[in-house]
Amino acid sequence: MTRAPSPVGTAAASTSYLLENVAKILSVDRSKEIADSVAILTSAKKLFVYGVGRSGLAARAFAMRMVQLGLDCYFIGETITPVVGDGDAVLIVSNTGSTMSAIQVANIARRVGAKVISVTGHPASKLAHASNVVLLIHGNGDATQARLAPLGTLFEAATVLLLDGIVAQVMERLGQTEADMRGRHAIMV
Amino acid sequence: MTRAPSPVGTAAASTSYLLENVAKILSVDRSKEIADSVAILTSAKKLFVYGVGRSGLAARAFAMRMVQLGLDCYFIGETITPVVGDGDAVLIVSNTGSTMSAIQVANIARRVGAKVISVTGHPASKLAHASNVVLLIHGNGDATQARLAPLGTLFEAATVLLLDGIVAQVMERLGQTEADMRGRHAIMV
Amino acid sequence: MTRAPSPVGTAAASTSYLLENVAKILSVDRSKEIADSVAILTSAKKLFVYGVGRSGLAARAFAMRMVQLGLDCYFIGETITPVVGDGDAVLIVSNTGSTMSAIQVANIARRVGAKVISVTGHPASKLAHASNVVLLIHGNGDATQARLAPLGTLFEAATVLLLDGIVAQVMERLGQTEADMRGRHAIMV
Amino acid sequence: MTRAPSPVGTAAASTSYLLENVAKILSVDRSKEIADSVAILTSAKKLFVYGVGRSGLAARAFAMRMVQLGLDCYFIGETITPVVGDGDAVLIVSNTGSTMSAIQVANIARRVGAKVISVTGHPASKLAHASNVVLLIHGNGDATQARLAPLGTLFEAATVLLLDGIVAQVMERLGQTEADMRGRHAIMV
Numbered sequence: 001m002t003r004a005p006s007p008v009g010t011a012a013a014s015t016s017y018l019l020e021n022v023a024k025i026l027s028v029d030r031s032k033e034i035a036d037s038v039a040i041l042t043s044a045k046k047l048f049v050y051g052v053g054r055s056g057l058a059a060r061a062f063a064m065r066m067v068q069l070g071l072d073c074y075f076i077g078e079t080i081t082p083v084v085g086d087g088d089a090v091l092i093v094s095n096t097g098s099t100m101s102a103i104q105v106a107n108i109a110r111r112v113g114a115k116v117i118s119v120t121g122h123p124a125s126k127l128a129h130a131s132n133v134v135l136l137i138h139g140n141g142d143a144t145q146a147r148l149a150p151l152g153t154l155f156e157a158a159t160v161l162l163l164d165g166i167v168a169q170v171m172e173r174l175g176q177t178e179a180d181m182r183g184r185h186a187i188m189v
Numbered sequence: 190m191t192r193a194p195s196p197v198g199t200a201a202a203s204t205s206y207l208l209e210n211v212a213k214i215l216s217v218d219r220s221k222e223i224a225d226s227v228a229i230l231t232s233a234k235k236l237f238v239y240g241v242g243r244s245g246l247a248a249r250a251f252a253m254r255m256v257q258l259g260l261d262c263y264f265i266g267e268t269i270t271p272v273v274g275d276g277d278a279v280l281i282v283s284n285t286g287s288t289m290s291a292i293q294v295a296n297i298a299r300r301v302g303a304k305v306i307s308v309t310g311h312p313a314s315k316l317a318h319a320s321n322v323v324l325l326i327h328g329n330g331d332a333t334q335a336r337l338a339p340l341g342t343l344f345e346a347a348t349v350l351l352l353d354g355i356v357a358q359v360m361e362r363l364g365q366t367e368a369d370m371r372g373r374h375a376i377m378v
Numbered sequence: 379m380t381r382a383p384s385p386v387g388t389a390a391a392s393t394s395y396l397l398e399n400v401a402k403i404l405s406v407d408r409s410k411e412i413a414d415s416v417a418i419l420t421s422a423k424k425l426f427v428y429g430v431g432r433s434g435l436a437a438r439a440f441a442m443r444m445v446q447l448g449l450d451c452y453f454i455g456e457t458i459t460p461v462v463g464d465g466d467a468v469l470i471v472s473n474t475g476s477t478m479s480a481i482q483v484a485n486i487a488r489r490v491g492a493k494v495i496s497v498t499g500h501p502a503s504k505l506a507h508a509s510n511v512v513l514l515i516h517g518n519g520d521a522t523q524a525r526l527a528p529l530g531t532l533f534e535a536a537t538v539l540l541l542d543g544i545v546a547q548v549m550e551r552l553g554q555t556e557a558d559m560r561g562r563h564a565i566m567v
Numbered sequence: 568m569t570r571a572p573s574p575v576g577t578a579a580a581s582t583s584y585l586l587e588n589v590a591k592i593l594s595v596d597r598s599k600e601i602a603d604s605v606a607i608l609t610s611a612k613k614l615f616v617y618g619v620g621r622s623g624l625a626a627r628a629f630a631m632r633m634v635q636l637g638l639d640c641y642f643i644g645e646t647i648t649p650v651v652g653d654g655d656a657v658l659i660v661s662n663t664g665s666t667m668s669a670i671q672v673a674n675i676a677r678r679v680g681a682k683v684i685s686v687t688g689h690p691a692s693k694l695a696h697a698s699n700v701v702l703l704i705h706g707n708g709d710a711t712q713a714r715l716a717p718l719g720t721l722f723e724a725a726t727v728l729l730l731d732g733i734v735a736q737v738m739e740r741l742g743q744t745e746a747d748m749r750g751r752h753a754i755m756v
Contacts, residue, residue, distance in 0.1 A: 011223045014357035015215050015350045019208060026204050034200045052377045052455075054253055057246045060646040061345070064243055067647055068340070075646040077430070077455075079627040080634055081753035101378055101479055101756040108754055146367040148357050151257070151374070156250070160349055161204045168203035168337050178335040185340070186648035187675055188241045189290055189567075189668040241644070249457040256458055266619070266644075268438040268453040269445055270564035290567040290668055297565055375459035376486055378479040389601045392735035393593050393728045397586060404582050412578045430755045432631055435624045439723070442621055446718070479756055524745040526735050529635070529752070534628070538727055539582045546581035546715050556713040563718070566619045567668055 010148075017148040018157050025139050025158045026165075036133045037091075038169050040115045041066070044089035046082065047073040048114075050105045051093035054156045058119075059093045062163040068181040069167070069174055076105055086113030094118065095137075095155045097125020106130035119162065121155050135162060199337075206337040207346050214328050214347045215354075225322045226280075227358050229304045230255070233278035235271065236262040237303075239294045240282035243345045247308075248282045251352040257370040258356070258363055265294055275302030283307065284326075284344045286314020295319035308351065310344050324351060388526075395526040396535050403517050403536045404543075414511045415469075416547050418493045419444070422467035424460065425451040426492075428483045429471035432534045436497075437471045440541040446559040447545070447552055454483055464491030472496065473515075473533045475503020484508035497540065499533050513540060577715075584715040585724050592706045592725045593732075603700045604658075605736050607682045608633070611656035613649065614640040615681075617672045618660035621723045625686075626660045629730040635748040636734070636741055643672055653680030661685065662704075662722045664692020673697035686729065688722050702729060 041047060047066055051059035059075065066073035074081050076090075084090060090109040094102040097120040106116045106127055118131040121138055128134045139145075139154045149157075171181070230236060236255055240248035248264065255262035263270050265279075273279060279298040283291040286309040295305045295316055307320040310327055317323045328334075328343045338346075360370070419425060425444055429437035437453065444451035452459050454468075462468060468487040472480040475498040484494045484505055496509040499516055506512045517523075517532045527535075549559070608614060614633055618626035626642065633640035641648050643657075651657060657676040661669040664687040673683045673694055685698040688705055695701045706712075706721045716724075738748070 009220075010361045011227075011351075011354035011358040012215075012220070013354075015354035018350050018353060019212050019215070023208050026201075026208070031198075031201070038200075053375070054250050057250050061243050061246050063646050065339075067649055073647060076754055077756075078645045078647065079630050079642045080640060080645065080647060082634055083751050084754060099377055100482065104478065104756045105754060108756075147361070149353070150254075150357070150360065150367040150370050153353050153356070157350060157353065161207050161346060162200075164207060164338070164342050164346065165200035165202075165204035167342070168339070169200040171339065172199045172336070178339040181339050184650050186242070187643055187651060187672060188288055189643075189671045189675075252457050256460055262458060264457045265565055266567075267456045267458065268441050269451060269456065269458060271445055272562050273565060289671065293567045293667065294565060297567075373461050376454055376462060376483060378455075378482045378486075387598075388739045389605075389729075389732035389736040390593075390598070391732075393732035396728050396731060397590050397593070401586050404579075404586070409576075409579070416578075431753070432628050435628050439621050439624050443717075477755055525739070527731070528632075528735070528738065528745040528748050531731050531734070535728060535731065539585050539724060540578075542585060542716070542720050542724060543578035543580075543582035545720070546717070547578040549717065550577045550714070556717040559717050564620070566666055 014148040017144060018154065021139055021154055022158045022161055025137055026162060030135060033133055033135050034166060034169065037117050037135065037166060038173055040089045040117060040133065041170055042173050044115065045087040047071055048076050048084055048088060048090040049073065050076040050090065050102060052099055052101065054152060055093040055095060055159065058156055058159045058163060059091065061160065062091065062167065065167040066170070068184045069170055069176050070184060084109050084112055084114050088114040089117065090114055091117045091119070092127060093159055094127050095121040095152045097122040097127035102127055103130065119159050137162065203337040206333060207343065210328055210343055211347045211350055214326055215351060219324060222322055222324050223355060223358065226306050226324065226355060227362055229278045229306060229322065230359055231362050233304065234276040236260055237265050237273055237277060237279040238262065239265040239279065239291060241288055241290065243341060244282040244284060244348065247345055247348045247352060248280065250349065251280065251356065254356040257373045258359055258365050259373060273298050273301055273303050277303040278306065279303055280306045280308070281316060282348055283316050284310045284341045286311040286316035292316050292319065308348050326351065392526040395522060396532065399517055399532055400536045400539055403515055404540060408513060411511055411513050412544060412547065415495050415513065415544060416551055418467045418495060418511065419548055420551050422493065423465040425449055426454050426462055426466065426468040427451065428454040428468065428480060430477055430479065432530060433471040433473060433537065436534055436537045436541060437469065439538065440469065440545065443545040446562045447548055447554050448562060462487050462490055462492050466492040467495065468492055469495045469497070470505060471537055472505050473499045473530045475500040475505035480505055481508065497537050515540065581715040584711060585721065588706055588721055589725045589728055592704055593729060597702060600700055600702050601733060601736065604684050604702065604733060605740055607656045607684060607700065608737055609740050611682065612654040614638055615643050615651055615655065615657040616640065617643040617657065617669060619666055619668065621719060622660040622662060622726065625723055625726045625730060626658065628727065629658065629734065632734040635751045636737055636743050637751060651676050651679055651681050655681040656684065657681055658684045658686070659694060660726055661694050662688045662719045664689040664694035669694055670697065686726050704729065
């Protein structure tokens with residue numbers, strides 16, 4: 001006799017599912033793409049990040065760390081966004097790789113001579129094609145995905161952890177300490 | 190002879206560190222607090238979420254799912270925020286539990302008869318004291334934390350996964366499917 | 379002998395220029411378009427507003443008042459944006475009427491059966507063509523415009539005042555008082 | 568026989584009311600305060616702006632122009648906000664001058680050696696007291712204010728035009744042209 005999972009258990013089952021599948025996704029060797037990304041991020045004149053919806057939130061979380069690491073980094077679409085130019089770099093997060101504004105940002109960036117790094121679930125997408133470096137987050141949904149990690153949840157969780165890993169590597173490359181980062185922490189009222 | 194970790198390896202080391210420590214943090218039994226949270230979230234008239242910095246991003250990611258689950262949910266501080274009232278619920282994310290605006294939101298909410306759920310790293314904080322339910326995220330930083338997960342990174346990653354777990358449980362409680370959620374997905378241009 | 383305007387005088391000259399030219403722009407009879415807009419805004423199931431850059435800020439300012447008037451109103455692109463549907467209305471602000479995302483929002487809205495009101499400087503734009511009601515803000519730049527009201531400043535200032543006028547008319551139509559609106563004022567921390 | 572104003576007429580009456588009263592408010596000589604503000608804005612290392620609600624939108628509109636004028640300007644509370652330091656300047660918009668976070672931002676700014684410019688309706692407020700320069704926007708509400716310009720509408724409209732005037736003066740001081748500003752216009756997708 002089967003029974004439905006208890007309401008209490010579903011949250012725990014979901015986090016376990018996410019931890020297990022994010023681990024699987026991130027176990028793929030991306031050392032070359034990460035090294036290329038870190039090289040671009042640490043040599044660009046200015047950094048820009050972009051994404052819509054929950055992908056945009058993951059991108060913003062990354063941007064905050066770049067600022068704390070002393071880099072000039074902006075989120076496209078917020079109040080303060082200088083113009084993208086030659087020698088800059090743009091990191092774009094989009095699961096489908098087909099969000100129109102994400103593609104447009106990538107194309108504008110390439111046209112002016114900026115480098116594009118994309119985090120996407122679709123290597124054949126227009127966004128991926130417009131990118132200098134593609135960080136692929138590919139998770140095959142199984143039977144429980146729709147129930148335990150609906151919509152893009154798995155992609156988004158993996159992106160958050162992948163980008164936090166890149167933060168650590170940029171930090172090391174720049175010789176920054178946690179104390180340095182704390183010293184650049186924005187006013188939080 | 191020891192050597193510094195290769196630049197490439199640091200990102201992978203960081204994500205491993207995060208996965209391992211988030212798993213440890215989330216392995217603590219929170220079934221009662223989660224059940225209480227889900228009960229509050231699914232019975233409130235309106236939901237509000239709040240947080241500043243990266244904690245605010247985790248809160249926003251949660252709010253987007255609540256809207257897709259058909260609940261009236263708002264992020265305090267954005268353009269569109271109705272007034273909080275009796276019978277509403279507010280979920281606040283703050284690692285320290287001492288961010289002034291977070292405490293103020295909690296106090297205002299309690300005064301008008303709204304329930305407060307907090308996600309915090311400090312159970313003795315003013316925010317925790319003002320809360321009806323405290324979801325504690327407690328991770329002792331070890332020697333590598335400052336290098337692999339600087340500042341609040343571990344708290345934030347654990348919060349994202351904990352809240353995604355709660356999403357799955359709210360989804361189940363409300364009898365919602367992934368298709369229902371997709372049907373409420375905002376325009377993404 | 380001519381001399382450059384004193385630094386102090388330029389700000390005053392600019393505000394005078396704006397006041398005079400906004401007055402001229404808003405003196406054109408828009409009573410039919412305003413009545414149509416108010417009818418749409420007060421009969422829609424849900425309201426959405428959209429705009430990018432400073433046009434988006436004017437749109438947000440309008441949305442806040444709609445919420446204070448008791449209407450369900452959302453800014454497209456923020457955390458909390460339900461799906462647009464049949465019977466809803468969307469107000470879009472775009473000077474050129476050719477911003478790609480603005481046109482896309484208008485087209486999606488029309489496709490699902492929502493009404494579109496646009497505030498634009500270009501009556502022949504794609505945005506205007508996709509709209510049920512066009513609120514035209516047309517100001518011919520003269521010799522001093524570039525110096526005293528650079529870029530879209532005149533359009534934006536006129537939009538702010540036009541939309542505040544529409545707020546007053548919606549307020550009257552709904553029989554709302556200032557006290558009613560204050561009672562719906564969001565938490566401001 | 569009196570009759571209620573026609574629904575159509577209320578919007579026009581409101582914009583007339585705003586134009587007339589904004590003109591009156593801005594006719595007060597602020598040349599010294601404006602000159603002081605422009606001197607601070609153009610000599611600061613970095614600029615920050617802050618405000619909540621509709622005041623915050625007016626502040627954001629100003630910040631966008633500062634960026635287009637080539638200054639390093641940030642909105643406190645958005646994703647990208649570097650730390651405020653000695654030699655920086657903060658412009659804060661708050662009608663009451665008593666919004667807690669606005670006061671906190673001002674106090675933090677002063678403590679680290681940054682200059683504070685405030686736009687406020689209350690010269691005796693805590694915010695005004697914490698400011699190096701106060702741009703006072705003082706409009707006595709008359710009998711029709713509550714109906715034609717509810718809540719802070721008049722303050723906000725006057726602030727938008729006052730700040731656009733200051734933009735023109737900063738532009739002149741820096742020798743910037745409209746074309747220079749267009750060249751720094753952010754990507755608008």
